[in-house]
Amino acid sequence: MSSLATAPAAAVTPADPVDTTLPADYVAAHLRVEDVDMFRGVGDKDVRKSLRVGRVPMPELAPDEVLIGVQAAAVNYNTVWSSMFEPLPTFKFLAQYGKQGGWAARHDRPYHVVGSDAAGVVVRTGSNVRRWKAGDHVVVNPIQIDPEEPEAQADAMLGDHRAWGFETNFGSLAEYSVVRASQLLPKPAHLTWEEAAANPLCAGTAYRMLVGDRGARIKQGDVVLIWGAAGGLGAYAVQFVKNGGGIPVGVVSSGEKAEFVRRLGCDVVIDRTELGLTGRTADDPAEVVKVGKRLGGVIRRETGEDPHVVFEHTGRATFGVSMFVLRRGGAIVTCGSSSGYQHAYDNRYLWMRLKKVIGSHASNLLEATECNRLFALGRVVPALSALYPLSEVAGAARQVQENSHFGKVGVLCQAPRPGLGVTDPDLRARIGEERLNPARLRLDGWTA
Structure with missing residues (x-):
């Protein structure tokens, strides 16, 4: 590994100079276009077979872009989708993007470097970048927008936007990554690289859904039902509801996950196995009502009310139940459908x-900035539960694919070991290691 790759992780502070001599290629987790059909007719689309780790060419930097030395990243479900080549191969996204010409043409390659969460060090800036410099410690908001679109001036998410590392190339699960300067946020100084990398995508998404002007806009006392409360999205949703004076009601699938969400402050925790919810529930309206009555009874017994808001991302398996249990005039806010896109209710x-359904996707830069501020203040904490070296990223993605994880699964890229990157140890000490590690991440015997 080059000196450029090792120096930032070990010693660089924001004021330190960074050697910007770039290698011709770098190590990255990537997909290959020739593998697109490898899972055709296969039942278990095991992402360990498609997600490769190897060297790819260093891309040229556009004037509005920044090259970061990625110290740590995290796995999101979009990397699982990419690696299964579902719902369609991401090479189609790259080809469509490349047709714009100019700098966009770089993205249409026979390889796709994936990943949408990162924390790292700026190592080079494009000629038009004004607010960032080499040596800055940053995290990345994973949305690239078109600033020339009128809609983007009101809300970037209403305009033509792309998920970095999913609909674009040169993503985060690598030694280096290319991002637009408009994606960057300052890294919270008290967090390690791996803690900081775990947050932007899921936390920003949950913030927009629950707190932002375009989501449910929860208020004090609101009862909020959170499906998958121990997952990457749910773990941050629990914290936002609790911080806002609401009453989080989390649904989880195991005792271990229940303990995790209780440590996050979840007031009511429900084991989904006790609800009788199965993969076939959504296909039977009578079963939806039975499960809904069972769930609604538990929520009313514990809180005295029906939920004001339902935090949805599971999709087909739960949406009908969500519609049933939601109170009159309440809102379902949804950002995904991991169990299926065709909802029946x-x-x-x-x-x-008079209920409402609010569609929500990722977060604009202002929402991401407001969310990042809460991390910087220690008001919200990371949900990191597992950590892998870059060489084992396929195993990390498989854990997310099988839903055998909780919280977020992290990946060390350039950082040689966990625990690096803290530049405000006093704030970290005031917040406390116990508070910063609700998932009880163990690093004993770590080797990278």
Whole structure:
């Protein structure tokens, strides 16, 4: 590994100079276009077979872009989708993007470097970048926008935007990554590289869904039902609801996950196995009502009320139940459908009881900045539960694919070991290691 790769992780502070002699290529987790059909007709689309780790060419930097030395990254479900080549191969995204010409053409390659969460050090800036310099410690908001679109001036998410490392190339699961300067945020100084990398995508998404002007806009006392409360999205949703004076009601799938969300401050924790919710529930309206009554009874017993808001990202398996248990005039806010995109629900509960469904996706830069400030203040903490070296990223992705994890699964890229990157140890001490590690991440015997 070059001196450029090792120096930032070990010693660089924001004021230190950085050697910007770039290697011709670098190590990255990537997919290959020739593998697109490898899972055709296969039941278990094991991402360990498609996600490669090897050297790829160093891309040229556009004037509005920054090259970061990625110290740590995290796995999101979009990397699982990419690696299964579902719902369609991401090479189609890259080809479509490349047709714009100019700098966009670089993204259309026979390889795709994936990953949408990162913390690292700026090592080179494009000629038009004004606010960032080599040596800055940063995290990355994973949305690239078109600033020339009128819609983007009101809300970047309404315009033409792309998920970095999913709909673009040169993502985060690598020694280096190319990002636009408009994606950068200052890294919270008390967090390690791996802690900081675990947050931007899921925390920003949950912030927009629950707190931002375009989401549910929760208020004090709101009862909020959170499906998958121990997952990457849910772990941050629990914290935002609790911080805002709401009452988080989390649904989880194991005792270990229940303990985790209780440490995050979840007031009511429900084991989904006790609800009788199965993969076939969504196909049977009578079963939806049975499960909904069972869930609603538990929520009313514990809180005295039906939920004001349902935090949805599971999709088909839960959406009908969410519509049933939501109170009159309440809102479902949804950002995904990991169990299926085709939702079935009884529309009478929507129109006759004046409920609302709010679609939400990622976060704009202002929302991401507001969210990042909460981390910088120690008001919200990371949800990191597992950590892998870059060489074992396929195993990390498999853990997310099988839902055998909770919180976020991190990956060390340039950082040679965990625990590096803290530049405000006093704040870290005031917050406390116990508070900063709710998932009880163990690093004994770590080798990278």
